[in-house]
Amino acid sequence: MSARLMIPSDVAPAATRKAFGSALQKLGATDDKIVVLDADLSKSTMSMHFAKEFPDRFYEMGIQEANMIGTAAGLALSGYTPFCCSFACFLTGRFDQIKMSVAYSEARVRLIGTHAGVGIGPDGYSQQGLEDLATMRSLPGMLVLQPGDDLEAAQMVEHLATDPRPAYMRLTRQNVARVHDDNYKFKPGVFPQLIGGDDIAIFATGGTVGYAVDAALRLHDAGVKARVYNASSIKPVDEKAIVEAAQQTKGLLTVEDHNVLGGLGGAVTEVVTEKHPARVLRHGVHDVFGESGSPEDLYKHHKLDADGIFDVAQGFYKSLTA
Amino acid sequence: MKSPDVIDKASLEQTAVKLRRDILTMLEKAGSGHPGGSLSAIDIILTLYSGEMRYDPKEPRAEMRDRFVLSKGHGVPALYAVMADKGFFPREDLLTLRELGSKLQGHPANALLPGIEASTGSLGQGLSVAQGIALAAQLKGSKQDPAWRVYCLCGDGEVQEGQIWEVALSAPHLGAHNLTAIIDSNKAQIDGLVEDVMPLGALVEKFAQFGWHTQRIDGHDIDAIRQALKAARDETTRPSVIVADTIKGKGVSFMESDIVGWHGKTPNREELEKALQELPS
Numbered sequence A: 001m002s003a004r005l006m007i008p009s010d011v012a013p014a015a016t017r018k019a020f021g022s023a024l025q026k027l028g029a030t031d032d033k034i035v036v037l038d039a040d041l042s043k044s045t046m047s048m049h050f051a052k053e054f055p056d057r058f059y060e061m062g063i064q065e066a067n068m069i070g071t072a073a074g075l076a077l078s079g080y081t082p083f084c085c086s087f088a089c090f091l092t093g094r095f096d097q098i099k100m101s102v103a104y105s106e107a108r109v110r111l112i113g114t115h116a117g118v119g120i121g122p123d124g125y126s127q128q129g130l131e132d133l134a135t136m137r138s139l140p141g142m143l144v145l146q147p148g149d150d151l152e153a154a155q156m157v158e159h160l161a162t163d164p165r166p167a168y169m170r171l172t173r174q175n176v177a178r179v180h181d182d183n184y185k186f187k188p189g190v191f192p193q194l195i196g197g198d199d200i201a202i203f204a205t206g207g208t209v210g211y212a213v214d215a216a217l218r219l220h221d222a223g224v225k226a227r228v229y230n231a232s233s234i235k236p237v238d239e240k241a242i243v244e245a246a247q248q249t250k251g252l253l254t255v256e257d258h259n260v261l262g263g264l265g266g267a268v269t270e271v272v273t274e275k276h277p278a279r280v281l282r283h284g285v286h287d288v289f290g291e292s293g294s295p296e297d298l299y300k301h302h303k304l305d306a307d308g309i310f311d312v313a314q315g316f317y318k319s320l321t322a
Numbered sequence B: 001m002k003s004p005d006v007i008d009k010a011s012l013e014q015t016a017v018k019l020r021r022d023i024l025t026m027l028e029k030a031g032s033g034h035p036g037g038s039l040s041a042i043d044i045i046l047t048l049y050s051g052e053m054r055y056d057p058k059e060p061r062a063e064m065r066d067r068f069v070l071s072k073g074h075g076v077p078a079l080y081a082v083m084a085d086k087g088f089f090p091r092e093d094l095l096t097l098r099e100l101g102s103k104l105q106g107h108p109a110n111a112l113l114p115g116i117e118a119s120t121g122s123l124g125q126g127l128s129v130a131q132g133i134a135l136a137a138q139l140k141g142s143k144q145d146p147a148w149r150v151y152c153l154c155g156d157g158e159v160q161e162g163q164i165w166e167v168a169l170s171a172p173h174l175g176a177h178n179l180t181a182i183i184d185s186n187k188a189q190i191d192g193l194v195e196d197v198m199p200l201g202a203l204v205e206k207f208a209q210f211g212w213h214t215q216r217i218d219g220h221d222i223d224a225i226r227q228a229l230k231a232a233r234d235e236t237t238r239p240s241v242i243v244a245d246t247i248k249g250k251g252v253s254f255m256e257s258d259i260v261g262w263h264g265k266t267p268n269r270e271e272l273e274k275a276l277q278e279l280p281s
Helices: A016-030 A048-053 A065-077 A088-092 A095-104 A132-137 A150-160 A206-221 A239-248 A264-275 A295-301 A306-321 B009-030 B035-052 B073-086 B091-096 B126-140 B162-174 B203-210 B222-234 B269-277
Strands: A034-038 A058-060 A081-087 A110-114 A143-145 A167-170 A193-195 A200-204 A226-230 A233-235 A251-259 A280-285 B067-070 B150-155 B179-185 B213-218 B240-245
Touching (some): A016 A034, A016 A150, A034 A065, A048 A058, A065 A081, A065 B162, A081 A088, A088 A095, A088 A110, A088 A167, A095 B126, A132 A251, A132 A264, A150 A167, A200 A206, A200 A239, A206 A306, A233 A264, A251 A264, A295 A306, B009 B035, B009 B073, B009 B091, B009 B222, B009 B269, B035 B067, B035 B073, B035 B150, B035 B179, B035 B222, B067 B073, B067 B126, B073 B091, B073 B150, B126 B150, B126 B162, B126 B179, B162 B203, B203 B213, B213 B222
Parallel strands (some): A034 A058, A034 A081, A143 A167, A200 A251, B150 B179
Antiparallel strands (some): A143 A233
């Protein structure tokens, strides 16, 4: 595997929520079972594009997330495919409704949680979904996805039109770099490997993937052969890729804009511990509340930007080889 | 889906007695569960399944069926008794209630038992699900002529949940006129009387203010239940709510006289015998 990504230089970074909005609008034209619900955030979640084109299949639910989730479940149980949109924090804050009316009722609701993590910036902790992967992953039968770029986000939307499971998809407010080429095809349970290398393995997800790629390229230049996976399928995880990384490298680094407890770090650690014990360093938001700041300052503060990931990975590699 | 056969009142009342016996018998066998709220709800649920709703027990997931959501999930012994009587599953299965491996979970589980429309038991949620089912019927058919109707039974204590009031606000706005909510107003909850724990005030007037078609009836009078359901069906613009005054533990004198005590306590063998004597088969 090449240590360089083959992405054309003219591809601009894009927010995964924007790719979602466009893909959903496109899907609405070909699948009349698609319905969309939003709770007064359609301009932010980007469900407004679907709303404009298909007003009869769009439900503005007002500021009623619990009611929206239950209503989506009723639509799903009646044969429709509802995309139920809000900020990640507001959706997953209604955990009981998701647990009972969606997961335990086996209702094919597509929960779309945008504005993931500290990457949303100045609004501060109340608007930052930092526990959503952990909570959604704890529900039996739930598919949990987080695209690494806009191209993958669009493919996930298409996938969700037919997948039989209830699902949660986590999207960024901020722009993220393209990390996949046009030949990429998303599959649940598969982590695409973006960069090759056998010294350490970096598993990054969501808004951190592009930065992990940048950090890995610099690590290669500094003599540390870091491989990078886009861990976009949080549940099911790619056990094969995790075990291979544990066998082939000296240690695994997980990187996520989410609490290090229970999210990607938790998922990778669980597999490694049971299948092939190895050193894992969980990197992300280290069990603290988020705070206000610009997205760039927050990523720097939490060492989730390319410089930060480079430092953390280099330090981890040193500790493994000391 | 064919129109249901309407069963005459006298034989329905006789069936209601039989189903009260089934409820108490299965709860005694299970050793845990909720007799009071099952006995208060049984006449309403039986009437829904005996002439009002269109369904086929042999094809419980037929697309064009009417749907019933039991939002007060703890009252599920009453629903199981009706479902067994109507042929959704063999009557002897009732005695597996709450046993490991049984489809008859302590609270409704739709994935395990066809005919149950949604998993409930955490209160306040079923009415939102029913609203979604109502909107789906309008997509499948049309706004004026929905493909099916949906009925949702809530407890009066359950109405304390905030989510119920979210639907109170949304259902009229969304035009969910094919949704009928029935509130089993049995006046008691675990910690005491609803009036003492968290009173609901003028419930009918509150729903009317939110824009609902409202009715208040005796929830044990089969004719009254039928008339109210028909009036709800005839309403073409607003969702309907029927506040049904009921008696918790209805049919068993010692339960009727201690409605808080019999919310979540099951009869022992001796109490069961005594209760069955009051409900001659």
